[in-house]
Amino acid sequence: MQRLRTFRKKMQIVDVFGHQLYLVQSKIISMSKTYIVSDADGNKVATIQQRLSMVVPKYKICIVGTEPYFIRRNISLLHNYSFKGVPWKAYGDFLGYRYQVQNDREEILFAICKDLDSWNNRYALKIFDSQHTLQGICTALAIDAAMCAVRSKN
Numbered sequence: 001m002q003r004l005r006t007f008r009k010k011m012q013i014v015d016v017f018g019h020q021l022y023l024v025q026s027k028i029i030s031m032s033k034t035y036i037v038s039d040a041d042g043n044k045v046a047t048i049q050q051r052l053s054m055v056v057p058k059y060k061i062c063i064v065g066t067e068p069y070f071i072r073r074n075i076s077l078l079h080n081y082s083f084k085g086v087p088w089k090a091y092g093d094f095l096g097y098r099y100q101v102q103n104d105r106e107e108i109l110f111a112i113c114k115d116l117d118s119w120n121n122r123y124a125l126k127i128f129d130s131q132h133t134l135q136g137i138c139t140a141l142a143i144d145a146a147m148c149a150v151r152s153k154n
Contacts, residue, residue, distance in 0.1 A: 013137055022137060035141055037134070046134060048142050057146035061138045071142045081143060090139065096147055101139060110136035112143065 013022040020040050027034035037046040044064070051058040051070070058072035069085030079092025079099070087104035099112040109132045115122040125140055127133050 022134075024141065033145060035145070037138065037141075046138050048138050048145065050145065059142040059145065061135075061142060063134055063138060071139060071146075073146050079143075079147075081146070086135075090143065092143075099140075099143060101136070110139070112136075112140045 009026060011024040012020050013024065014020055022040070022045070023038045023042075025036050025038070027036055032052065033050040035048040036044055037048070039045050046061065046063040049060045049062070051060055053072070056073045056075055058070060060068055060070050062068040067085060069083055071081050071083050071090070074080045074082055078094060079096040081090035081092070081099075083089065088101055088109065090099050090101045092099045097114040101109045101111075103109055108128055110128060111126045113124045113126070115124060123140055123144065125136050127136050
């Protein structure tokens with residue numbers, strides 16, 4: 001994945017063979033940052049919307065056909081995130097390059113890793129159960145947006 005930074009920028013999400021799976025666009029006219037995820041056929045499948053928060057970044061994730069859930073960064077030196085609406089936790093390393101999302105039984109659902117060999121801000125997403133693919137993509141986008149929000153405040 002690549003980081004979204006500017007208006008009208010589109011980002012492709014591809015599989016290991018380079019085939020486009022999803023397209024992500026930032027919503028141009030919006031009170032808060034909103035990203036729209038579409039499948040390869042152009043059908044809207046999810047939105048990630050920043051929620052107003054004075055202290056830590058918080059995002060609402062709405063995937064078509066499921067209940068919305070929220071993710072927010074925890075206040076700590078580590079890059080950990082908590083969820084509301086799903087029984088998950090995200091644990092990041094000290095630098096914020098690697099994350100694991102676990103369920104309440106401490107099973108790893110997916111892992112997010114920043115590609116350090118690239119000039120672009122790209123991520124690799126390893127999904128351990130294919131039913132969590134879209135949730136993994138949306139969570140990775142929300143974490144990346146939260147990292148951008150924290151860095152822009154500093």
